[in-house]
Amino acid sequence: MFVITPKLATMVNTKARLALSERTHRPAPNSHALLQRYLQHGGLADGDEVASRLRHRVDQPISTLARWIVAREVVVMPCASVLLPLFQFDFTTGRVKPAVAAVLAELRGVFDDRDLASWFATPNALLDATSPMACLDAQGHAVLDTARTDRFIAAG
Numbered sequence: 001m002f003v004i005t006p007k008l009a010t011m012v013n014t015k016a017r018l019a020l021s022e023r024t025h026r027p028a029p030n031s032h033a034l035l036q037r038y039l040q041h042g043g044l045a046d047g048d049e050v051a052s053r054l055r056h057r058v059d060q061p062i063s064t065l066a067r068w069i070v071a072r073e074v075v076v077m078p079c080a081s082v083l084l085p086l087f088q089f090d091f092t093t094g095r096v097k098p099a100v101a102a103v104l105a106e107l108r109g110v111f112d113d114r115d116l117a118s119w120f121a122t123p124n125a126l127l128d129a130t131s132p133m134a135c136l137d138a139q140g141h142a143v144l145d146t147a148r149t150d151r152f153i154a155a156g
Contacts, residue, residue: 031079037121041133042086044077050084057094064094072108073101077117085120087133099140103132106147110154119150126150 038044045053047065054061068074069082074096077083088100107116120133126146127135136143 031077034077034117034121035079037131037133038077038085038087041121041131044083044085046081046083050086050089053089053091054094057091061094068096072113072116073104075100075104075116075120076113078113085117085133087120087136097136099136099143102140102144103136103147106144106151107154110151119147124150 035044047062047069051061051065054064058064065074069076075085075088077085088096090097103120104116107119111119120136121131123129123131124146126149127139127142132143132146
């Protein structure tokens, strides 16, 4: 499913809105290509759609999603509106997939939101030219090792 609406800012608390506005002021490079890659792996949705899907497993899905966004515990695709790639969620448990959480813990200190969105969707030589998002479920450990290597390279 691919949903683009600018409703996220109306559903998250003030702190989350401020954090998002500070991180989304410049256009994402190659955003069309990234959107296409994400469409091939579950698509993207705005915050309303993600909160709606979480509602079945999470008591306060809006607050939970806002907390994840502010803490950078989810991949955010900032463009005209803030979109969330759906590959990262396990909607049966109402959580971010553990492998995604581990990778974000490695990379969020050295990559901004656009870099993270790009990293997950771009083929990586360390993963045999496959994108991390494409092999995350089957090869989570290899993706985490790749994230560690890329963090080391990015940090200098």
